[in-house]
Amino acid sequence: MASNTNVPPFDYDMVDLSEDDKVAAQKHLNEHGVRGIEGFLAERLDAWRKCPLNIAITGDSGAGKSTLINTLRNLRAEDEGAAKVGVIETTRIVQSYSHPSYPNLIFYDLPGVGTLEFKKSTYFEQVNLSRYDFFLIISRTRFTENDLWLANEIKKIGKRFFFIRSNIDQDLYNEKIDHPKNYNETLILERIRDNCLTHIRTVDDNANIFLISGRINYTSRFDFPNMCSALLRDYPGLKRHAMILAMSTNCKDVIRAKVDILRSQTWVAAAVSAAVATPPIPGLSVMFDFSLTVGFVLFYKKQLGLDDESLARIAQIHHIPVYVIQDELQKILPAHFFTAVPEFVVSLVKKQAVGTATEEVLRYVPYVGSVICATVSFSIILSVLRNLLNVMEKAALALIDIVAERSISDDEDDDELI
Numbered sequence: 001m002a003s004n005t006n007v008p009p010f011d012y013d014m015v016d017l018s019e020d021d022k023v024a025a026q027k028h029l030n031e032h033g034v035r036g037i038e039g040f041l042a043e044r045l046d047a048w049r050k051c052p053l054n055i056a057i058t059g060d061s062g063a064g065k066s067t068l069i070n071t072l073r074n075l076r077a078e079d080e081g082a083a084k085v086g087v088i089e090t091t092r093i094v095q096s097y098s099h100p101s102y103p104n105l106i107f108y109d110l111p112g113v114g115t116l117e118f119k120k121s122t123y124f125e126q127v128n129l130s131r132y133d134f135f136l137i138i139s140r141t142r143f144t145e146n147d148l149w150l151a152n153e154i155k156k157i158g159k160r161f162f163f164i165r166s167n168i169d170q171d172l173y174n175e176k177i178d179h180p181k182n183y184n185e186t187l188i189l190e191r192i193r194d195n196c197l198t199h200i201r202t203v204d205d206n207a208n209i210f211l212i213s214g215r216i217n218y219t220s221r222f223d224f225p226n227m228c229s230a231l232l233r234d235y236p237g238l239k240r241h242a243m244i245l246a247m248s249t250n251c252k253d254v255i256r257a258k259v260d261i262l263r264s265q266t267w268v269a270a271a272v273s274a275a276v277a278t279p280p281i282p283g284l285s286v287m288f289d290f291s292l293t294v295g296f297v298l299f300y301k302k303q304l305g306l307d308d309e310s311l312a313r314i315a316q317i318h319h320i321p322v323y324v325i326q327d328e329l330q331k332i333l334p335a336h337f338f339t340a341v342p343e344f345v346v347s348l349v350k351k352q353a354v355g356t357a358t359e360e361v362l363r364y365v366p367y368v369g370s371v372i373c374a375t376v377s378f379s380i381i382l383s384v385l386r387n388l389l390n391v392m393e394k395a396a397l398a399l400i401d402i403v404a405e406r407s408i409s410d411d412e413d414d415d416e417l418i
Contacts, residue, residue: 045268049104051242054131055231058110058150059138064166068138068214069107073099074248076216076317083109092117094127101302102246108132114146124153133239134231135161143199151203162210162230163200165192168222169213189222217317220404225251232257249305252400258303259393263386269296270382293381294345300389301341304396308338314399318406328402332395348384 055072057065066083070076077085083097092111099105110127111118118126135154137147143163154161171192176183189211196209210223210230218224228251235243244257273293301307305314306329315322326338336344 045265045272048238048242048245049102051104051238053105053133053239053243053246054108055106055134055136056108056110056127056129056132057136057138058112059147059164060112060140060144063112063138063140064214065109065138068136068164068166068212069097069109071214071216071219071250072107072248073097074216074250074313075100099246104242105246112146113150114144120146120149123150129154129159130157132159133235135159136164137161138164138166140165140167143196148199148203151200151207155204162227163196163207164227165196165209165211166214168192168211169215169218219250220400225253229253245303249303249310249396249400252397255304255393255396255400259389259396262300262303263389266382266385266389269293269385270378273377273381290342290345293384294342296385297341297345297388300385300392304392305399306333306338306392306395314403318403320402320406325399325402328398329395332398333391345384348388349380 057069059065066085067077069083070079070085073082075082081097081100083095094111095109097107097109099107113120113123123129135150137143137151139147147163151161151163168189172185172188175188192211193209196211197207200207200209208230210227212218212222212224212227219228228247231247232240232244232254241261244254244261247254247258249255249258269292273296298307302310305311311325311329312322314320315325329338334344336347
């Protein structure tokens with residue numbers, strides 16, 4: 001059954017489809033009706049997984065490249081697949097490290113420029129500079145002439161880069177040891193920042209510097225959250241989408257960006273679930289793909305760091321008892337969200353009134369067809385997923401606060417030992 005082709009214009013901007021995909025979706029409906037539309041939409045949901053992201057990290061030996069690569073991949077030095085960390089330079093070739101959960105995101109450890117093996121004259125060809133989407137230029141002390149030269153060359157080919165000043169935690173610790181009476185963290189960080197900017201703005205007047213510790217238990221401290229937020233900006237279309245969904249949930253801006261994307265996809269998820277509706281499960285009169293909807297909720301949990309594996313890892317890394325995390329999160333989400341997702345989804349569907357406004361549902365007719373939009377299940381699943389994401393966002397942000405408080409507490413414990 002073909003859908004009505006005389007559909008009035010709608011607000012396309014609120015739908016997460018490219019112009020080409022909008023045309024393709026409407027063409028599919030015009031030619032085939034709703035038959036097969038769930039396959040088209042499902043493919044759209046997973047398109048980001050096929051989008052390659054290549055981030056290069058370069059700097060001198062001992063700058064903390066491997067530590068940062070591990071942290072961005074949510075790994076510690078002793079974890080399987082982690083980049084080797086040590087005082088001896090091990091990067092004599094370009095080494096690549098995929099994100100363990102999202103293999104489309106790849107970090108490249110590049111040898112520093114200006115060594116006997118990697119001279120300026122041949123550096124571009126040796127590291128294949130054009131293959132990378134983004135560059136992080138990292139230094140432990142001050143940025144060298146070679147670092148600035150590389151930044152200028154990256155700028156010439158139209159690529160983006162950040163300057164990263166690493167090992168800030170160790171610098172502050174040394175200051176506490178050497179000058180305990182006059183120690184002032186804010187002033188020290190300002191001094192380091194100003195010193196770095198003096199050098200790097202000879203290359204770019206608008207260049208910025210991020211002061212970080214690359215260690216995984218410091219992701220809520222210093223400029224690490226700002227660095228992650230900046231990494232999400234300015235990527236074109238699907239690459240930005242993929243970057244956001246592939247990043248670990250180590251700062252609030254990443255969480256908010258993830259929720260924005262997931263929320264923009266809820267209509268797609270609801271349409272797929274309604275299009276492949278199965279007979280109602282016991283206790284429900286609504287026809288929808290139950291296992292598929294449970295799968296969406298599990299995906300949201302993983303994306304926002306609320307799944308069991310992520311929570312256990314956070315507890316281990318930050319030395320927080322798991323029950324403490326669970327108690328705090330269960331102030332926001334019910335216990336069966338964590339222990340029994342299928343039952344949790346059933347309870348949500350039972351409670352959800354068919355409250356989505358008609359004019360809101362009609363906005364999706366050009367993309368999924370009037371037949372699917374007219375179903376009760378589309379309206380209910382759309383509302384369930386949107387409302388759930390709002391609550392999950394609140395929980396994920398609360399988790400960041402828990403980790404940040406523990407990080408500050410650990411710093412204060414260190415002070416007492418000095």
